[in-house]
Amino acid sequence: KNEVEQSPQNLTAQEGEFITINCSYSVGISALHWLQQHPGGGIVSLFMLSSGKKKHGRLIATINIQEKHSSLHITASHPRDSAVYICAVSQGAQKLVFGQGTRLTINP
Amino acid sequence: DTEVTQTPKHLVMGMTNKKSLKCEQHMGHRAMYWYKQKAKKPPELMFVYSYEKLSINESVPSRFSPECPNSSLLNLHLHALQPEDSALYLCASSQDLRGYGYEQYFGPGTRLTVT
Numbered sequence: 495k496n497e498v499e500q501s502p503q504n505l506t507a508q509e510g511e512f513i514t515i516n517c518s519y520s521v522g523i524s525a526l527h528w529l530q531q532h533p534g535g536g537i538v539s540l541f542m543l544s545s546g547k548k549k550h551g552r553l554i555a556t557i558n559i560q561e562k563h564s565s566l567h568i569t570a571s572h573p574r575d576s577a578v579y580i581c582a583v584s585q586g587a588q589k590l591v592f593g594q595g596t597r598l599t600i601n602p
Numbered sequence: 603d604t605e606v607t608q609t610p611k612h613l614v615m616g617m618t619n620k621k622s623l624k625c626e627q628h629m630g631h632r633a634m635y636w637y638k639q640k641a642k643k644p645p646e647l648m649f650v651y652s653y654e655k656l657s658i659n660e661s662v663p664s665r666f667s668p669e670c671p672n673s674s675l676l677n678l679h680l681h682a683l684q685p686e687d688s689a690l691y692l693c694a695s696s697q698d699l700r701g702y703g704y705e706q707y708f709g710p711g712t713r714l715t716v717t
Contacts, residue, residue: 527705534713535696535710536709537692539705539706539707542704574605582644584704592645595644600701
């Protein structure tokens, strides 16, 4: 069993829909990261959080430390949101443990 | 400037070649990373440098040789690679390694093909 599990692995939705991607982890962490990667591209850090909730534009990330669970929400989804979203956790001296990623496709 | 740059963007090399990948950041970050990413897989950590010293080597074969000549630059020297080493090589940096987790800033990657 992976230390970081994401669901779903693949998600296809229509433009405008509310999107939720989930991440569960089984190890102690110092922080949880949500990353975005467009096809063939580099990785962009969306959020780093250790408690509560963060919001940036149409993106919202939440974390529940007790339940070892985080969610990434996208409101009013748009085709440009199509990408792979990766959950990763920091353990100790900054080594990131990655989930397998969620491939999101938003159709117009 | 919150950018990590990597050169070259693409590299094709034969198994007997020697080449180098370069990564640069000017954010004053003191931790720098090399990752390898195969298609449809998450990145795999290769090396971490902290304050220009090698901090983590994830049992990477010696045909990959990292170098951190100063706090802004990170190189990955490649020699006698195998076709299975073909992948996207990502560089990242973060403020520091100690204590609380810091956000990592990733470069666009170098897509390496070994023929």
